[in-house]
Amino acid sequence: MKSKESVLCPSSRAQKGARLLGIRQEDGRVAILPQPLLINNAFIEEANKHSHAEQQFRFTNKCVESGCKQWTGTRCGVADTIVGVMNDLQTSDELPACAIRPQCRWFKQNGADACKVCPFVITETTSEDWQLNPAEI
Numbered sequence: 001m002k003s004k005e006s007v008l009c010p011s012s013r014a015q016k017g018a019r020l021l022g023i024r025q026e027d028g029r030v031a032i033l034p035q036p037l038l039i040n041n042a043f044i045e046e047a048n049k050h051s052h053a054e055q056q057f058r059f060t061n062k063c064v065e066s067g068c069k070q071w072t073g074t075r076c077g078v079a080d081t082i083v084g085v086m087n088d089l090q091t092s093d094e095l096p097a098c099a100i101r102p103q104c105r106w107f108k109q110n111g112a113d114a115c116k117v118c119p120f121v122i123t124e125t126t127s128e129d130w131q132l133n134p135a136e137i
């Protein structure tokens with residue numbers, strides 16, 4: 001019998017089993033990689049040297065549902081929040097080329113609306129980031 005395909009979290013931590021999904025650009029947006037890349041311990045250590053890796057990169061890993069504090073019981077609370085809060089951002093109608101879309105928790109839950117705001121999401125925000133008005137990014 002074929003096993004059920006994993007649903008992937010697009011805003012996971014830099015840890016074993018994760019893959020690199022996106023890289024933060026100078027303008028604060030995240031460039032989503034067309035294909036996520038496997039990372040190793042050396043990458044995680046290097047990325048954490050100057051700041052949390054999650055401030056500069058986005059990672060994807062298996063969605064652990066009730067094992068995550070963002071899980072509401074039936075849905076990912078982060079996806080609903082970002083789509084609600086960032087709804088007014090000037091986003092492109094063109095969705096990022098993204099290989100995990102068929103398995104992505106946010107896309108399964110919120111469809112194209114999630115993909116439009118996805119490049120604005122930083123997993124580990126800094127205090128400076130919180131002072132920015134997302135609408136001005």
Ligand code: SF4
Nearest residue numbers: 010098101104115118
């Ligand atoms: S929300 Fe869309 S663009 Fe972002 S990781 Fe999921 S499928 Fe890719």
